[in-house]
Amino acid sequence: xxxxxxxPGPFNVPEGAxxxxxxxxxxxxxxxxxxxxxxxRKEPKLLMSVYSSGNEDxxxxxxxxxxxxxxxxxxxxxxxSDSATYLCVVIRNGNNRLAFxxxxxxxxxx
Amino acid sequence: ExxxxxxxxxxxxxxxxxxxxxxDPISGHDNLYxxxxxxxxxxxxxxxxxxxxxxxxSGMPNNRFLAERTGGTYSTLKVQPAELEDSGVYFCASSQxxxxxxxxxxxxxxxxxxxxxxx
Numbered sequence: 001x002x003x004x005x006x007x008p009g010p011f012n013v014p015e016g017a018x019x020x021x022x023x024x025x026x027x028x029x030x031x032x033x034x035x036x037x038x039x040x041r042k043e044p045k046l047l048m049s050v051y052s053s054g055n056e057d058x059x060x061x062x063x064x065x066x067x068x069x070x071x072x073x074x075x076x077x078x079x080x081s082d083s084a085t086y087l088c089v090v091i092r093n094g095n096n097r098l099a100f101x102x103x104x105x106x107x108x109x110x
Numbered sequence: 111e112x113x114x115x116x117x118x119x120x121x122x123x124x125x126x127x128x129x130x131x132x133x134d135p136i137s138g139h140d141n142l143y144x145x146x147x148x149x150x151x152x153x154x155x156x157x158x159x160x161x162x163x164x165x166x167x168s169g170m171p172n173n174r175f176l177a178e179r180t181g182g183t184y185s186t187l188k189v190q191p192a193e194l195e196d197s198g199v200y201f202c203a204s205s206q207x208x209x210x211x212x213x214x215x216x217x218x219x220x221x222x223x224x225x226x227x228x229x
Contacts, residue, residue: 004152032215043114043201043220044153087153091215095166096141096205098218100153 001026006088006101013078013108021104022072023088031093033064035073038085038103047073047086078108112136114204114221122227128190131224135184135204141165142185143205143218144177148198156200159185160207192228199223 006023013019025033033050048055050062050071061074071088085103092099115134123129135142144156156175157167161182170177174193179185189196203218 002152034215043222045220046217049215096143096158096216096218097155097166097169098143098145098153098203099155100145102152 002101003027003099004088004090004101006104008102008105010105010107013075013082013106015078015080015108015110017078018074018076019078019106020072020074021086021106022070023101023104024068024070025088025090025099026069027090027092028069029093030069030090030099032091033071034089034091034098035060035062035071036087036089036100038087040084044087044100073104075106078106080108080110082106083108114202114219116200116202116221116224118224119222120225120227122229123192124229125194126191128188129192129226131187131189131200131202131226133185133187133202133204133221135202136219138206139204139219140182140207141205141216141218142179143203144185144187145201145203145220146198147201147223148195153201156187189226192226194228197226197228199225 035047036044037047038044059076063072087103088101142159147153155169158165159179201223202221205216
């Protein structure tokens with residue numbers, strides 16, 4: 001079983017709409033959780049960390065559900081510039097190895 | 111401040127040849143990581159250096175892969191001999207040492223990657 005599972009999509013979203021997706025992780029020892037953003041043929045970049053209490057950064061809201069072992073990301077008022085692949089990333093307790101999901105591809109349509 | 115740099119950006123080689131990838135981390139970053147994305151799969155961890163020492167090499171696929179970080183600055187990843195299944199994008203990342211701002215995590219900054227094609 002993969003450590004991080006994501007439905008790759010694509011998620012075609014009209015500009016201005018809200019899109020939400022999530023990922024699940026298999027290892028209950030996972031300690032830290034993140035969303036990374038990757039533009040086409042570019043490197044992954046940290047979008048935001050994910051906390052149990054939920055956190056918001058502008059139009060982006062991330063949630064963590066430890067009991068069900070899933071992480072979600074919600075993007076409000078989608079912009080064309082939000083088109084990218086969003087990678088769910090976890091770190092297991094005791095090491096610095098990032099474990100990636102395949103990513104959710106988001107395409108914002110004018 | 112310069113980010114993580116990688117060289118070359120692309121490499122096309124034939125099966126059985128040798129290729130060496132280079133990564134220059136952000137200045138002052140003791141931690142250096144190698145990751146790989148094979149087509150259709152997720153990005154996977156290969157190994158982690160702290161300065162010149164290999165902290166974790168559990169992700170290295172086999173002994174055809176050799177990573178070095180002499181002097182604790184730049185790192186090289188050599189594939190010898192290359193096989194078809196080694197094709198993919200090889201990313202390098204670096205991070206600072208010590209406890210991070212967010213729950214002990216020091217952000218890993220990624221380089222642009224080297225796209226390796228083995229024919």
